Amino acid sequence: MQELIPLNKLQLSDNNVRKTHNQEADEQLSHDIEARGLLQNLIVTKAKKRGHFDVIAGGRRLRAMTMIVERGAWEADRAVPCMLLVASDEQIAETSLAENFQRLAMTPAEECRAFQHFISQDEDTREVARRFGVTRRFVEGRLRLASLAEPIFEALASGEMSLEMAKAYASTDQHAVQLRVYEQAKYYGDNPDYVRRQIANGSVRGNDPLALLVGEDAYTAAGGRIERDLFTAASEDRWTDLETLQQLAAAKLEGEAARLLEETGLGTIWPVASTSSWQAARDLGLNRVSLPPAPLSEEATARIGEIEERIEAICIELDGIDEESDEAQALNEEYDRLDEEMQDLSNPTAELPDEWKAEVGRFLIVTTKGEMVLEADYFSEKHLRMERDEDGKVTGGSFEEPSGSNRAPAKPSAPEATGPGGKAYSARLFDELAVQRRNILSASLLSDPGLALDYAIFALADGLLHSYDNRGTTIRAPRPQDPVLDSTVPKGMADEIIAGAYDALDKAWGEHKGVVERFMAFRELDDEAKGAWIAYTVATSIEAKMGYASGYNPIHAQLGQLLEIEPAAMWRPTAQNYFDRINKGSILELLKDVGGAELSTRYAASKKTEISESCEKLFAGEVIVEDAIKERALAWVPAAMRFDTETPQTSEPGSTQSDDVDHDSEEEPDGFDPNVNDGLGDEYSEDTIDADENEIISA
DSSP states (O other): OEEEEEGGGEEEOTTOSOOOOOHHHHHHHHHHHHHHOOOSOEEEEEOSSTTOEEEEEOHHHHHHHHHHHHTTSSOTTOEEEEEEOOOOHHHHHHHHHHHHHTSSOOOHHHHHHHHHHHHHTTOOHHHHHHHHTOOHHHHHHHHHHHTSOHHHHHHHHTTSSOHHHHHHHTTSOOHHHHHHHHHHHHHHOOSHHHHHHHHHTTOEETTSHHHHHHOHHHHHHTTOOEEOOTTSOGGGOEEOOHHHHHHHHHHHHHHHHHHHHHHHOOSEEEEOSSSOOHHHHHHTTOEEEOOOOOOOOHHHHHHHHHHHHHHHHHHHHHTTSOTTSHHHHHHHHHHHHHHHHHHHHHSOOOOOOGGGGGGOEEEEEEOTTSOEEEOSOEEESSEEEEEEOTTSOEEEEEEEOOTTTTOOOOOOOTTTTBOGGGOBOOHHHHHHHHHHHHHHHHHHHTTOHHHHHHHHHHHHHHHHHOTTSOOSSSOOOOOOOOSSOGGGSOOOHHHHHHHHHHHHSOOGGGGSSSHHHHHHHHHTSOHHHHHHHHHHHHHTTOOSSSTTSSSOOHHHHHHHHHTTOOGGGTOOOOTTTTGGGSOHHHHHHHHHHHHOHHHHHHTTTSOHHHHHHHHHHHTTTOSOOOHHHHHHHHHOOOGGGOOOSSOOSSOOTTSOOOTTSOTTOOOOOTTOOTTSOOOTTOSOOGGGEETTTTEEOOO
């Protein structure tokens, strides 16, 4: 029911859910109302005092109009439009919340109290969420905040704590854990990430590989508990019963290992509840088994011969054919298929000799997606040596027991693992004491960043000189798992620079026998020597590409930009590292890009091997060509060698050109002169050119 009620008969209701005020915002609103009038009526209910009314929706407008009266612009008894509501206290509070919710945001603490009020009136979270147009998870999150330990909730309500900090504490519903971390955060890390890490200690996330492997149903059926973090995705839930999770994962892995052992006929399948077998192989004292290279079969040798003959025939057929024709395109596609097949045949998959099967094993690990996979590498407790017979066939050779091969995981030793009276601690107690001791060391190391930096650099550097020693930290820079064997990759200037950097490192500290002595000697190095070690270890840890994907990591391009790298200064295309690896059509396209159609067609009739050798000289600047062509050739590198932070605008040789290129144009690139002898295939090189006179000197 609409009524006009004098302003001095209105008062703020106790059921109004908004308890905080913004003086500046109220002042601004008062001037707006004074200028344009009250655009939206107040919602009121009769007060206990006769003739007065409680405002349950519109408290800010009431305060703003009171300011207008105090400024003398309005009379105190000015009538304002109101809607009179007759309802219960619960309905009044609900109306107040609904009216305020979409306006100036209430504080999180006020929202918590309001939602808590309705839940206490036998409302469920789904219904409350539906009424106020929010998600059920939002309501549950505010209710979780409302159940925070009292000191933490008070800090939120008073504004001393941010909403993000409160959400971090609410990632667990255990008040004892909340208060413990609350006290620690005052001294060691007042930020949400620190709080979540401290609370999560002793649990795993819902997207942990073991959690994905076991599954929530099996875990909870075995009594496992899950703490839901209502402010993040379900993958952030914490699985708190690690022992239960690990037992279930181990049982699943052991069952699969037994099945694979029978299927493969190997000596051992080692199940590891981890995404990596590196530490397990080290703890077990295993040796990685290098499989002997497989010889080419008679069938493969014969097929390679057939392919070489056909490739030669294709090159002849391409002579005189329009390179843009369908026939030329079909021949180039056949060439690519045959070249790829020949590469595969030339590198047969290495096979495990039958004599070795009973002596080797493989690791069964868990992927990041929670899937069980059998790693490709073979390991053995023995040293396996391969031998070849007179026909070149690999035999099992001999098996050597490595020195100290009976190594087992070290047990706790005295005096650390013995209690009063000399009685040994249980393994569980010693492990717990070890973790607590580690945490004390970690907390103390926070106060000495310089020592921490020395320790980090030492751990990286010592790992290069003494890879099997334990340095007491997970910090390491192992060599990256390259997609191809480094020994098979053509070497260049960059390899020489890296080797020279290693030779220049100060390694005297690494001659000490013990890790402690090496560490103390390392600390004596000057900053320049330490910097050289950190630069080398980081530089040699860089991965070639993103795992098995075909793309590069974008951060490498950014590093290249920051270093202002010009790849052409360290790498030039040669027959071995590039031209022999692409088809003839692609080479001709590249020649067209660099020197125009005349340069490309001049060598269309040549064999691919001849073109590769000629291109190697051209792109190294060792032939007589027009200056503009030479400049383009010396600057060219394929897109795969550049460090572009954006998608390259130029295309690779042989790729489709952009639509705005005039393919019919006969104009040559800037600086191209068809009458200039390019020197490809000639016996002349720049060694026989007088640079000053630009004349060919007679040999």
